[in-house]
Amino acid sequence: MEHEDDFAFIRDQLRRQRALRGMPQDEFGKRANYSASTVSAAETGTRAIDMPYAKRADEILETGGLFVRLLKKAQRFSEPSWWERWLDAERAAKQLRNYHPSLIPGLFQTENYARAVLRLELTRPEVELEKLVASRLERQEILTRDQPPLLIAVIEESALRVRDAIMAEQVRHLLRMAELPYVQLHLIPADAGLHVGLNGHLSLARSADGCWVGSMENQIVDSIVDDEESIATLLTRWEGVRGAALPENLSRVLLKKIESQHRPQ
Known part of the structure; x- marks a missing residue:
């Protein structure tokens, strides 16, 4: 697939830039706080190159952010086209509802929780x-930028009741x-x-000009929508969801209670 070629290109450039500096894998790994076997796995494709790895590579190889930019591009184009439309809306949003x-x-999601959820696809x-x-x-990263969007999220208490270390975190x-x-x-x-x-599930993103984009899974169809009728349907359903939820202060009280129940007894 085309996006796999993008990741292969990143691996090739990592090997090339490291070799140009006469830096063996074990030396690169030592400076980046990775084992030589991890470096080898990243360069051969048996380990995914993530953003922390790309950032360390840019620092050590002095490539001026090259690998971060390449990885962002590869990740973006590895997404289905319909999902990419939602990501664009999410990045540009002034308000998000989920x-x-x-x-x-x-x-x-924490890294461990995300991994556990994505691993549910056994194949x-x-x-x-x-x-x-x-x-x-x-x-x-949109939540750590200078002007993050207002994020309003509704979560089911039952989704937090799994008793394990991942959920506690x-x-x-x-x-x-x-x-x-x-x-x-x-x-x-x-x-x-x-x-x-x-x-x-439903998600809504509101842009600076007041336009809405919605992500619907089993609400109407599995798709991204921005037509007036679908957005009106999602906004109505959002109000139903929000109406079933506790206000912020009581939600925080309940969340603290759940957190205390996750602590070792």
């Missing part, structure tokens, strides 16, 4: 899995995110009963 009936929103090769994890974490991360001034986090309590959101 709900999923069973998962934590991607912009809030997915490990290298592909790591590329997807890296891409998901890359999306979260994830809940702690959600508490930190909930403290940010541009994040509004709402929980739907487990006893809320049936509501319209249980039909499926």
Whole structure:
């Protein structure tokens, strides 16, 4: 596939730039805090090159951000075309709204949680899995830029009740995110009963000019929409979801209670 050629090009350039500096794999690895076997795996394609690796390569090889730019391009074009449209809307958004009936929103996911969710596809090769994890974490950079979007997320309490170390870490991360001034986090309590959101995930992005783009999975069809009728449907369903959720202060109380229950007894 074409995007696989992009990743192969990055690997070739890593080997070339390292060789031009007369730097063996073990020396590069030592300076980058990676083992020689990890460096070898990255350069042969048996380990995915993620953003931290690309950044360290740029620093050590003094390539002026080359590998970060190449990796961003490769990750972008490795996404399905319909999903790329959503990513464009997400990057340009002034406001984001997100709900999923069973998962934590991607912009809030820790690396370990993202990996566990993406691994649910049992036929997915490990290298592909790591590329997807890296891409998901890359999306979260919009929350650390100078002017991040207002992010309003609704999460089901039941999605936080898995008792393992990954979820404990994830809940702690959600508490930190909930403290940010541009994040509004709402929980739907487990006893809320049936509501319209249980039909499926929905996301909405509002641009600076007031235009909306929606991502729908099992709400109407699996697609990205911006037509007036579909957006109106999603906004109505969002209001139903938001209406079933607790206000911010009570959501934070419940989240802290859940976090305490994840601690070792």
